């Protein structure tokens with residue numbers, strides 16, 4: 001069974017953390033992952049940096065620019081992750097934009113993911129229908145779960161469709177926004193969280209975008225299975241480097 | 254099915270196009286996709302669009318037989334005078350169409366990206382015309398090098414927002430506009446400035462620019478007794494003036510198509526914007542097309558003296574024209590473009606935009622026959638480029 005599915009069966013609210021690979025320093029990738037696991041994080045999204053991350057706000061974009069400047073590439077990331085499964089057992093997901101994967105070769109990319117022990121992918125700019133028509137069989141061949149996004153604007157019909165083709169969890173984008181642009185959830189989010197909960201989807205949902213502290217984590221996971229923190233953690237890395245990751249995680253849980 | 258170089262029902266030109274967008278953009282783009290053809294076909298839309306093109310833009314633009322230029326190159330050269338349009342370039346054809354589209358979609362806030370500022374000015378202009386709020390994203394570096402257009406946009410009531418991310422030029426301005434649209438999914442329409450971006454943008458913008466080739470057919474018939482030139486020539490940045498020039502001739506292979514890209518300091522110099530030669534298939538701004546990128550799939554920064562040709566991608570229509578061989582692609586350096594621009598001033602009394610000067614330089618690179626009819630889109634006038642011409646020629 002895929003590690004993501006196993007994790008989703010645990011009877012607890014899940015904390016997933018996003019960070020940009022190769023940031024702040026090129027060789028920090030694995031030590032960030034190890035420290036996150038040690039600190040009690042349930043799942044990790046490893047950001048493969050891209051020059052033009054359309055769905056991201058300034059924090060993640062500038063960490064991506066820095067990581068690329070540090071020399072991060074797809075190849076380099078796979079090298080860094082070569083032995084990660086000797087020390088890390090929580091689910092690992094690569095989050096990245098489609099073009100670098102396309103250039104690497106989608107099948108080759110998926111194969112490498114399987115070799116190093118990646119469990120799933122989040123590719124914001126790979127549309128659901130293109131995935132379904134062209135890439136689904138490749139992802140499945142290498143045991144990878146593709147995670148789809150929904151937003152407050154996604155129609156009920158489309159949510160049902162996305163639920164029907166999802167195999168792990170649904171990434172619930174908390175608001176109409178890029179990453180890192182929210183502070184706190186209001187009535188609109190609460191209504192949206194409730195609306196989705198009432199749909200009784202087959203796949204559990206994990207909320208992302210706008211979660212930065214214990215309060216927003218608690219709000220987001222009232223109905224959902226878990227929450228993802230990105231920009232707030234990247235900011236922590238910017239200030240502290242790989243030190244004190246546990247302190248950051250403790251402020252959330 | 255009949256072979257076509259136009260778009261198919263799935264939003265692709267051959268293998269290029271589509272809508273590679275994050276889910277956050279899906280409702281906006283889908284709303285547009287479902288409505289754009291319907292809206293464009295409405296008689297009231299057509300009427301309003303055509304009336305504005307006529308009385309506000311000044312269409313039809315003349316198809317001018319360039320006698321002295323023709324004598325110099327011993328062929329028949331016609332210039333499609335998009336430079337005479339209001340705001341000085343072809344860009345306004347698209348922004349007129351899109352502002353009417355936005356109104357019918359019930360949007361009350363407009364965003365746009367701009368490089369040189371031409372599309373920004375054309376967007377600010379139509380927003381002023383309609384009394385709609387306008388926000389233009391522009392790379393911080395471009396703001397510094399295109400001060401007159403920034404001032405124009407401000408005078409027209411637009412807010413110019415500097416794009417501070419990445420390389421702080423056109424591609425980053427486009428990213429920022431897309432992010433704005435993600436953050437404002439309900440009330441905002443994004444007016445893209447060329448035949449780029451996710452489907453349906455390339456098709457919609459091409460259809461608004463198609464008025465250019467519609468007029469060429471009529472005007473050429475009047476002047477030469479045939480609708481069909483031997484060659485069509487246009488410069489390609491994103492490809493909108495070219496798409497307009499080719500549109501009604503795409504599937505008429507008796508008409509040869511030439512697309513002119515900016516070679517910058519030379520195709521192999523590392524300072525170039527010749528996307529077809531240097532680019533590889535990939536995804537930029539939601540479209541599968543040819544783009545300049547690293548081996549690892551990171552989008553790279555192009556260079557051209559012409560800010561309007563300085564885009565690392567190219568519209569999917571043109572990627573397909575390149576791939577299929579339907580169009581001949583020629584890359585023109587800064588130097589050759591500047592010379593051709595000055596030449597036109599001296600021979601015909603027309604100061605062209607530097608983008609259009611690239612197209613004009615084909616006559617030094619390709620020999621045409623005396624009875625060839627060459628129609629070239631003079632996409633814009635050179636007023637905006639005066640400082641560049643001054644610096645280059647030490648005027």
Ligand SMILES: Cc1ncc(COP(=O)(O)O)c(C=O)c1O
Nearest residue numbers: 490491492493494561608632633
């Ligand atoms: C006069 C002129 N010509 C051409 C272009 C290039 O754009 P496109 O390839 O979309 O026609 C521009 C863009 O700013 C322009 O201002």
